[in-house]
Amino acid sequence: MTKPMRSKRDTLPASIIASIRNRKRRDAGPHPHDPAEGMLVASYNVHKCVGVDGRFDPERTSHVIREIGADVMALQEADTRFGERRGLLDLHWLERETGLTPVPVSGVARAHGWHGNVVLFREGLVRDVHQVKLPGLEPRGCLVTEIEFNNGATLRVIAAHLGLLHRSRHQQTKMILEIMGARSEQPTVLLGDLNEWRLGDRSSLHGLSSVFGATPKAVPSFPSRLPVLALDRIMSNRDGLIDRVHVHDSALARVASDHLPIKAVVRSKMPLSVSAQA
Numbered sequence: 001m002t003k004p005m006r007s008k009r010d011t012l013p014a015s016i017i018a019s020i021r022n023r024k025r026r027d028a029g030p031h032p033h034d035p036a037e038g039m040l041v042a043s044y045n046v047h048k049c050v051g052v053d054g055r056f057d058p059e060r061t062s063h064v065i066r067e068i069g070a071d072v073m074a075l076q077e078a079d080t081r082f083g084e085r086r087g088l089l090d091l092h093w094l095e096r097e098t099g100l101t102p103v104p105v106s107g108v109a110r111a112h113g114w115h116g117n118v119v120l121f122r123e124g125l126v127r128d129v130h131q132v133k134l135p136g137l138e139p140r141g142c143l144v145t146e147i148e149f150n151n152g153a154t155l156r157v158i159a160a161h162l163g164l165l166h167r168s169r170h171q172q173t174k175m176i177l178e179i180m181g182a183r184s185e186q187p188t189v190l191l192g193d194l195n196e197w198r199l200g201d202r203s204s205l206h207g208l209s210s211v212f213g214a215t216p217k218a219v220p221s222f223p224s225r226l227p228v229l230a231l232d233r234i235m236s237n238r239d240g241l242i243d244r245v246h247v248h249d250s251a252l253a254r255v256a257s258d259h260l261p262i263k264a265v266v267r268s269k270m271p272l273s274v275s276a277q278a
Contacts, residue, residue: 030068030248030249030253031246031248031263033069033263037267038243038266039071039072039155040068040069040070040071040072040263040265041070041072041073041189041191041234041265042070042073042248042262042263043073043075043076043159043192043233043234043261043262044064044065044075044232044261045075045161046061046075046076046078046088046089046259047259048088049061049088049089049257051255051256052224052254052255053255058089058090060252061088061256061257062089062090062094063256064248064250064252064253064256065094065100066097067250067252068263069098070100070263071121071123072119072121072122072189073120073121074117074118074119074159075089075118076116076117076161076192076193077161079112079115079116081116081139085108085111085115086111087110087112087113088112089112094120100121101120101121102118103118103119103121103145105129105131106129114141114143115133115139115141115142115161117142117159117160117192118143119143119157119159121147123149123150124147124148124149124150126145126147126148127147127148128146129143129144130144130145131143132175134160134162134163134175135168135171135175136163136165136169137163138165140161140162140163141160142158142159142161142176143157144179144183145159154187155187155189155266156186158179158188158189158190158191160190160191160193160194161193161195162194162196163195164195169194169196170204173204173208174207177208180211180237185237187236187237187238187241187266188238189234190208190212190233190235191232191233192232192233193232194232196230196231196233199215199218205233212235212236212237213235213236213237215233215235216235216245217244218230219245219246219247220247221247221259221260221262222259223258224256224258224259225255227247227249227260231259234262234264240267241266242264242267243265243266244264248260248261248262248263
C-alpha cells in the first residue's frame with residue numbers, strides 16, 4: 001500500500017530552512033498582545049538565568065518576564081539543579097513589577113517551584129496544586145494547578161519540563177495522560193520545555209493527541225540567537241481554546257537564555273469552566 005506523502009512543512013529540515021529564511025523578519029520585534037483578545041499564557045526556560053553570553057543575570061531574566069506581560073506563565077530551570085534546590089529569581093521584585101505571584105508548592109525550602117518548574121499568575125486564586133515527579137533517568141517534574149480567575153473562570157495548567165531522552169519523554173507524556181484521565185474534564189493548557197525536536201509520528205508528543213488533539217504547528221524557540229527547533233510548546237485539550245502560538249523574540253530575550261519564550265492567547269470568547277457551576 002502506498003504511504004501518504006508527508007507535507008514538506010511537517011519535516012524537520014523544512015522547518016529549519018524556513019526558520020533560517022525568516023531570520024531577517026526578527027527585527028519586527030515580539031508579536032503584540034491585545035488584552036481584549038483574551039488571557040495571555042507563556043512558557044520560558046530561563047536556563048538558570050545564564051544567558052548565551054555566559055553571564056548569570058537574574059535581573060535580565062526578570063526583565064524579559066516583565067516585557068512578555070503574561071497572565072499565566074510557566075518557567076523552567078528557575079532553581080539550581082543539584083543539592084538543596086535554590087530559587088534564582090527575585091520573586092518579590094517580579095510581583096511588584098508584573099503583578100505575577102508564584103503558585104505555592106510544598107516541601108521546598110529555598111526553591112521557587114518543583115524540579116525547577118514555576119507557575120506564575122495574576123489576579124486569581126489557586127484552587128488546587130499537584131506536584132508530580134515524572135519517570136525517566138533524569139530528575140524531572142511537572143506542576144498541575146487549577147487557577148480560578150477574578151471573572152470566576154477556572155483553567156487547569158500543566159507546566160512540565162520533559163527529559164532529553166526519547167524513551168523518557170514517552171514515559172513522561174504517558175504519565176501526563178494518566179493525570180488528565182484521573183481528573184475531571186475541564187479546559188486545560190499544557191505548556192513547557194518538552195524537549196522534542198521531532199515532528200509528526202516520530203515525535204514523542206504524538207501520543208498526547210488523544211487528549212490534546214493534533215500537535216500544534218511547531219514554533220522554533222531554540223537556540224535563541226537563531227531558533228530552528230521547537231522545544232517549547234503550548235497546547236490545549238479543546239479546539240479553539242488557544243490562539244496561534246508565537247515566539248517572544250525581543251533583543252533582550254535573544255541573549256538572556258538559550259531558549260526564547262513562547263506565548264499564546266486563551267480566547268476570551270471560549271467558555272471556561274466556572275466554579276459556581278462545578
